[in-house]
Amino acid sequence: MGSIAGMTADQIVLIKATVPVLVEHGNTITTVFYRNMLEAHPELNTVFNTPNQVNGHQPRALAGALYAYASHIDDLGALSSAVELICNKHASLYIKPDDYKIVGKYLLEAMGEVLGAALTPEIHDAWGAAYWQLADIMIGREKQLYEQSEGWTDWRDFKIADKIKESDEITSFYLAPVDGKPLPGFQPGQYISVQTYVPALKYTQARQYSLSDKPRSDYYRISVKKEAGIDSADPAVSAHPGYISNVLHDTLNKGDTLQVSHPYGDFFLSTTEAEPAHPVVLISAGVGLTPLTSILNTLTSKAPSARKLHFVHGARTSGARAFSEHIASLTKKYPNLNATFFTTHPSEGEKEGVDYHHVGRVNLDKVKQEDLFLDDAKTEYYICGPEKFMTDMESSLKGQGVSSDRIKMELFGTGGVPH
Numbered sequence: 001m002g003s004i005a006g007m008t009a010d011q012i013v014l015i016k017a018t019v020p021v022l023v024e025h026g027n028t029i030t031t032v033f034y035r036n037m038l039e040a041h042p043e044l045n046t047v048f049n050t051p052n053q054v055n056g057h058q059p060r061a062l063a064g065a066l067y068a069y070a071s072h073i074d075d076l077g078a079l080s081s082a083v084e085l086i087c088n089k090h091a092s093l094y095i096k097p098d099d100y101k102i103v104g105k106y107l108l109e110a111m112g113e114v115l116g117a118a119l120t121p122e123i124h125d126a127w128g129a130a131y132w133q134l135a136d137i138m139i140g141r142e143k144q145l146y147e148q149s150e151g152w153t154d155w156r157d158f159k160i161a162d163k164i165k166e167s168d169e170i171t172s173f174y175l176a177p178v179d180g181k182p183l184p185g186f187q188p189g190q191y192i193s194v195q196t197y198v199p200a201l202k203y204t205q206a207r208q209y210s211l212s213d214k215p216r217s218d219y220y221r222i223s224v225k226k227e228a229g230i231d232s233a234d235p236a237v238s239a240h241p242g243y244i245s246n247v248l249h250d251t252l253n254k255g256d257t258l259q260v261s262h263p264y265g266d267f268f269l270s271t272t273e274a275e276p277a278h279p280v281v282l283i284s285a286g287v288g289l290t291p292l293t294s295i296l297n298t299l300t301s302k303a304p305s306a307r308k309l310h311f312v313h314g315a316r317t318s319g320a321r322a323f324s325e326h327i328a329s330l331t332k333k334y335p336n337l338n339a340t341f342f343t344t345h346p347s348e349g350e351k352e353g354v355d356y357h358h359v360g361r362v363n364l365d366k367v368k369q370e371d372l373f374l375d376d377a378k379t380e381y382y383i384c385g386p387e388k389f390m391t392d393m394e395s396s397l398k399g400q401g402v403s404s405d406r407i408k409m410e411l412f413g414t415g416g417v418p419h
């Protein structure tokens, strides 16, 4: 085995040998790491997503990334899509090279605290070298992303230019830059991070929101679901209404200011050019329709195209569904666009074929098979919704012979979609 820049061959062997340790103790190490780091650096509470610490998603995502890294230490190419996802998220939160010094210090200290004498000086040094090898790759990619951002390299003040209710639970925010300068474009499917003060926490928090309309130079539109809060029977779990979505829905109004990142994200339409191009099927559940609506609006913003499109969407009720009229009007305008709506709980008086197409959750077997364009080996499938929904859609498509490189998924959470 040859040595990788910055690491000796012996160190690489040691890192690979540590994989079982990460499987066993990875979550404990990363939980201890976050606790110690946030105690010593309370200012980082604004950077990290507080509920993702409480519910363990963030420590799990970091442990998963370290495990994948240790497993592929001699084949880093296998990590490129994971690194791309993480670096886009980091860039949208304006993580800086100096932050890696803090994370590296507390990560290695947490390994020592959890593993005790098992963390020999050799293993400690091997992990120090490995951490910086990965950190340098990520810092390098984030530097590129910042350089491509046309000088927009930190939080920028935006005003809420308009606030429009789209459904019982989803409201759109039209965000215009306070400096009035034209906005850069983005790839339809990408997101921005939005940062604002949370009175319940007494500090700011940031969340990602997919851009829900086609690119424009005067505003960005996001469409946000009001998260009521989990209904937990466990008294140990202090469920609270979602911090940022409730501030957006209940507190912030037209004219108010918040902070916004440059658009980022690794989930986007592969091409908007080439006409006529391969068919595109957009499959979503609930608020997962936002990035797909951006893709749909982009694809239908040009002169009538020969491109075949299908929008499949599921919502609990018709009232919870956003953009119903908009999508219906697009289907009338574009003969090559069809839409299929699923409703889990139709209201009394609603009719199949009028208010929705099918009762129940999204089921691709119920969609007209010719509308899934399965016979075209180039058709692309973009999926967004809850994790289980996406993996179900993915296996249904794979079962119909669709190759995984044509299935793209966006998780509205942390840790990526498990495969």
Ligand SMILES: Cc1cc2nc3c(=O)[nH]c(=O)nc-3n(C[C@H](O)[C@H](O)[C@H](O)COP(=O)(O)OP(=O)(O)OC[C@H]3O[C@@H](n4cnc5c(N)ncnc54)[C@H](O)[C@@H]3O)c2cc1C
Residues within 6 Å of the ligand: 049, 051, 052, 054, 055, 191, 207, 208, 209, 210, 211, 222, 223, 224, 225, 226, 227, 228, 229, 230, 237, 238, 239, 240, 241, 242, 243, 244, 245, 246, 287, 290, 291, 410, 411, 412, 413, 414
């Ligand atoms: C790439 C990306 C794109 C996204 N796009 C959109 C979009 O277009 N529209 C949209 O609405 N959202 C989108 N999201 C989700 C969004 O970023 C937020 O996660 C969402 O708005 C909830 O944030 P919040 O601050 O309101 O809730 P949080 O305060 O972060 O809480 C999250 C959830 O956890 C629950 N919770 C509360 N307490 C606990 C506890 N003790 N243990 C476990 N869980 C608890 C809350 O009730 C809530 O439902 C996207 C996310 C990503 C990563």
Ligand code: HEM
Residues within 6 Å of the ligand: 044, 047, 048, 049, 052, 058, 061, 062, 065, 066, 085, 086, 089, 090, 093, 095, 096, 099, 100, 101, 103, 131, 134, 135, 138, 413, 414, 415, 416
């Ligand atoms: C080599 C070092 C690092 C690794 C391996 C790593 C790994 C990860 C992973 C796997 C995620 C989840 C991505 C997703 O699925 O959305 C993530 C998100 C994040 N990371 Fe890092 N990270 C590193 C360094 C840092 C540093 C230096 C900071 C800043 C102090 C940081 C701050 C964050 C934040 C704020 C998030 C989003 C949290 C959330 O939404 O819950 N990370 N990182």
